Amino acid sequence: MSAGLGFAILAALAACAAPSASPSPAAFAASATPPDVTACATGDSAACMGLYARTCAEGDARGCGALGDLYERGAGVPQDDAKAARLHRAACEGGEALSCARLGRLLDAGRGGPADAAGATALYGKACANDVADACAQLGVSTALGLGVAKDEAQAAALYGRACAQGSVEGCARLGASYAAGTGVPKDEGRAAGLLRSACARDHAPSCKELAALLSRALPPVRDDAAALVLYRRACDAGDTSACFEAAGLLSVGRGTPADLVAATALWSRTCDAGNAAGCARLGFAILKGRGVPLDAERGALLLQKACASGAVSACNLLGLVYALGDGVPRDDARAEGLFRSACTRGDATACARLGSCYLRRRGDQPSYDFGIAQASTDCRSTAAACEWLGKLPTTVAKQAFSALVDTCDAEVPAACSALARAIAAGRVPKTTAKVVLGRIRAACEEGKPLWCRRLAYWHEHGLSVGKDPAKARLFYRKACDAGDGRACTDLGRMFASGEGGERSEVAALALLRPACEKGGDNGAACSSLGMILLSHASEADKVEGARLLDRACEVGDGLACQRLTRLLPFKVLEAQDATKGPHDAGKEEAHAADLLDRVCAAGGERCEEAQKLREKVGVSLE
Numbered sequence: 001m002s003a004g005l006g007f008a009i010l011a012a013l014a015a016c017a018a019p020s021a022s023p024s025p026a027a028f029a030a031s032a033t034p035p036d037v038t039a040c041a042t043g044d045s046a047a048c049m050g051l052y053a054r055t056c057a058e059g060d061a062r063g064c065g066a067l068g069d070l071y072e073r074g075a076g077v078p079q080d081d082a083k084a085a086r087l088h089r090a091a092c093e094g095g096e097a098l099s100c101a102r103l104g105r106l107l108d109a110g111r112g113g114p115a116d117a118a119g120a121t122a123l124y125g126k127a128c129a130n131d132v133a134d135a136c137a138q139l140g141v142s143t144a145l146g147l148g149v150a151k152d153e154a155q156a157a158a159l160y161g162r163a164c165a166q167g168s169v170e171g172c173a174r175l176g177a178s179y180a181a182g183t184g185v186p187k188d189e190g191r192a193a194g195l196l197r198s199a200c201a202r203d204h205a206p207s208c209k210e211l212a213a214l215l216s217r218a219l220p221p222v223r224d225d226a227a228a229l230v231l232y233r234r235a236c237d238a239g240d241t242s243a244c245f246e247a248a249g250l251l252s253v254g255r256g257t258p259a260d261l262v263a264a265t266a267l268w269s270r271t272c273d274a275g276n277a278a279g280c281a282r283l284g285f286a287i288l289k290g291r292g293v294p295l296d297a298e299r300g301a302l303l304l305q306k307a308c309a310s311g312a313v314s315a316c317n318l319l320g321l322v323y324a325l326g327d328g329v330p331r332d333d334a335r336a337e338g339l340f341r342s343a344c345t346r347g348d349a350t351a352c353a354r355l356g357s358c359y360l361r362r363r364g365d366q367p368s369y370d371f372g373i374a375q376a377s378t379d380c381r382s383t384a385a386a387c388e389w390l391g392k393l394p395t396t397v398a399k400q401a402f403s404a405l406v407d408t409c410d411a412e413v414p415a416a417c418s419a420l421a422r423a424i425a426a427g428r429v430p431k432t433t434a435k436v437v438l439g440r441i442r443a444a445c446e447e448g449k450p451l452w453c454r455r456l457a458y459w460h461e462h463g464l465s466v467g468k469d470p471a472k473a474r475l476f477y478r479k480a481c482d483a484g485d486g487r488a489c490t491d492l493g494r495m496f497a498s499g500e501g502g503e504r505s506e507v508a509a510l511a512l513l514r515p516a517c518e519k520g521g522d523n524g525a526a527c528s529s530l531g532m533i534l535l536s537h538a539s540e541a542d543k544v545e546g547a548r549l550l551d552r553a554c555e556v557g558d559g560l561a562c563q564r565l566t567r568l569l570p571f572k573v574l575e576a577q578d579a580t581k582g583p584h585d586a587g588k589e590e591a592h593a594a595d596l597l598d599r600v601c602a603a604g605g606e607r608c609e610e611a612q613k614l615r616e617k618v619g620v621s622l623e
Contacts (some may be wrong), residue, residue, distance in 0.1 A: 049076055056087070061094025068099060072106070085112030092123065097130035104138065118148030125149075128159070133168035136160075140174060144184070157184030164195070173199040173207040180214050182518065187552070189214060189222040200231070209235050209243055216250065219551055225256030236267065241274040248282065252292075261292030272303065277310035285318055288328060297328020308339065316343040317351040324354070333358070345382055352386065355379070377404035384415035391419030391428075402429055406437055417441065417455050421464040438466065445476065450485035453477075457488065461501070470501025481512070490516045490526040497533055506533060517549065524558030532564065 049070055055063030068087030071080045085106050091099035104123030107116040121142040127135030140159030143149050157178045163171025176195030179188045193214055199207035212231035215224045229250045235243035248267035251260045265286045271279025280303050287293050288300025301322055307315035320339030323332045337358045343351030379386035387408070390401040402423065408416035424434040444452040457476030460469045474495055480488030493512030496505045510533065516526035527549040534546030553561030 056090070059094070061091040061096040061099070064088075064094065065091035065096040065099035065102070068102065072102065081106060081112035083112075092126070097127045097132050097135070100124075100130075101127035101132045101135035101138070104135070108138075117142070121148030128162075131166060133163045133166035134170055136163035136166065137168050137171035137174055140171070153178075153184035155184075169199050169202045169204045169207075172196075173204050173210070176207065177210055180210070186518070189218045193218070193222050205235065205238070205240070209240065212243070212246065216246070216255070217555065219548055225250060227256075229256035236270075241271045241276050241279070245271045245276055245279050245282075248279075252282075261286070263292075265292035272307075275310075277307045277312035277315065279307075280304075280310065281307035281312040281315035281318065284315065288322065301329050308342070313343050313346045313348050313351075316340075316346075317348050317354070320351065320354065324358075341379070344386070345379065352384070355386070377401065377408070380404065380408050380416050380419075381411070381413055384418075387413070387415040387419040388422075391423040402433060406433065409437065409441075414451060414455065417452075418458075421455070421459050425464045445479065448483060450480040450483035450488060453480035453483065454485050454488040454491070457491065461491075461495075470495070472501075474501040486516050486519065487525070489513075490529065493526070494529045497529060509533060517552075524553035524556040524561055526553075528553035528558050528561035528564065531561070 049067065052063045052067035052070065056067050057063075064087045068084045068091060069075075070077050071087065072084035073079070085103060088099040088103035088106065092103055100123045104120040104127065106112045107120040107123065109115065121139065124135045124139040124142060128139045136159050140156040140163065141147075143152050143159060144156035145151065157175060160171045160175035160178060164175050165171075172195050175185075176192045176199060178184050179186075179192035179195065181187070193211065196207045196211035196214060200211050208231050212228040212235070215222065215231070216228035217223070229247060232243045232247035232250065236247050244267045248264040248271070250256050251267070252264035253259060265283065268279045268283040268286065272283045284300045284303030284307060285291075286300075287296050287303060289295065301319065304315045304319040304322065308319055316339045320336045320343065321327070322329055322336075323339065324336035325331070337355065340351045340355040340358060344355045377386075377390065380390060387405065390405055402420070405416050405420045405423070409420050420429070420437055423429045424437070429437075441452050441456060445456055453476045456466070457473045457480060458464070459466050460476060461473035462468065474492065477488045477492040477495065481492050489512045493509045493516070495501050496503075496512065497509035498504065510530070513526050513530040513533070517530050519526075531546040531549030531553065534542040534549065537543065537546075550561045550564055
């Protein structure tokens with residue numbers, strides 16, 4: 001092979017380095033080359049295939065990899081995953097790192113052979129070690145999920161960072177998402193926004209959507225509803241119906257733009273037509289109430305039914321309320337109850353409360369009432385509201401209810417034990433039954449079951465079914481915490497912070513609360529308690545961080561955190577007071593306040609009316 005031809009082929013093969021593109025024909029020399037090289041340079045896919053096949057047969061791994069890429073994508077040849085996998089394997093074994101990454105991608109997806117996550121991870125590792133940036137990003141994903149390697153979110157974030165530094169847009173996007181969620185790295189919304197914005201500017205559509213979500217939920221100065229709305233609408237126009245749904249949500253409450261229910265309803269209609277159950281639910285409710293569209297109760301109810309059947313839990317709850325009230329449709333208590341039960345068993349707390357009300361209404365009808373008790377006893381295993389209802393029944397009519405609570409508590413269902421404790425404290429449970437129950441729970445704690453130690457601690461702290469004794473509460477919380485119960489560590493940290501039951505120690509409180517908060521998940525109580533400690537400090541930086549932690553806790557459903565955060569209105573503590581900031585934006589502040597008050601209201605707080613008034617002040621009405 002001549003030196004000129006060798007260079008031309010190597011240049012063509014080097015152009016295959018982009019993981020999603022064929023080799024560039026322009027990379028081939030245009031003179032003194034065999035006919036197939038010249039033809040490939042002019043864009044003849046068949047000639048390119050001939051060139052790659054010949055060089056692969058001659059033992060050049062890059063030729064095998066380039067040919068595998070053509071078969072993988074069906075570019076100029078029939079698409080064939082099995083052939084692509086064989087060629088990429090040959091190229092990978094010949095030292096072509098990019099083909100290792102491509103073969104890993106095929107194995108991950110089960111293309112060209114059985115799915116093999118562990119095998120894919122090993123291939124990503126091999127390619128990453130040879131500086132294939134996207135392979136490092138994929139190795140990060142495998143590491144975050146524990147696929148073929150020990151699960152390690154910190155190591156995953158480090159791999160995303162390496163990939164990003166090497167130019168991988170996927171790496172930058174995933175690192176941005178890690179900073180946004182605080183997984184593997186400390187939560188940093190500003191840094192997350194910068195990374196996601198960079199990836200979005202490089203036409204990485206998922207990053208644009210992730211950036212929109214971050215901008216719509218972050219605290220100032222990162223929060224930017226107007227920019228989030230622009231990004232959501234852009235994604236919506238490109239065919240992403242979930243982005244249409246998010247844009248409609250912002251439009252409906254006037255975030256980033258004046259409220260526009262007509263435009264919001266049009267977008268919900270679009271998402272519903274595309275099969276989005278949540279979109280159908282919002283559209284059905286809008287039509288049922290005549291918001292942004294002509295009122296049509298019958299059509300609204302049908303849309304809610306469609307959404308409920310498609311998995312939108314909130315639609316089942318709303319439709320149950322419609323039938324319970326006879327709102328535009330004939331009243332049907334049995335149907336309402338069935339819908340509430342469906343939503344309740346899937347985690348909708350409001351539906352659980354409404355289901356409890358249905359049971360209470362049956363009290364005058366003993367057979368139906370007995371049926372209600374039996375049904376609640378079953379629901380108690382998955383729904384706290386059903387347990388609470390059983391626990392409030394008088395012993396004269398509900399002996400079977402307490403028996404069910406005892407059995408369910410024995411099955412380690414915390415809500416049943418809590419309801420039973422309250423019933424014991426209120427004197428509604430016979431003393432012999434109470435003694436047996438408490439004995440069982442103490443024995444379970446002694447056997448090393450942390451959940452029951454935490455329950456005993458809570459009862460001693462609040463005087464439920466046992467004498468109030470904060471010092472004993474601390475002991476049981478410590479026992480549960482040492483056994484690995486994160487919530488017990490949070491509660492113990494809270495007691496150290498307040499000094500209840502013993503010495504007050506902020507150092508001990510922070511040592512318990514900070515790890516629990518940083519762990520993430522739904523442990524909002526830890527972030528809430530930690531935030532309150534930081535807000536009490538003189539440092540402005542600590543106050544800002546404290547407010548951010550309260551907002552984070554509120555985001556994951558901690559109603560107390562939402563309530564605490566609303567006391568900081570008008571949120572001047574959330575602003576870093578420096579000369580670089582522009583003038584104070586009262587309108588955005590009030591909109592944020594209204595959002596927080598909405599959360600308090602949704603979490604069962606008492607500030608719904610205040611939220612409504614503030615919404616009206618900024619020109620938005622609540623649904």
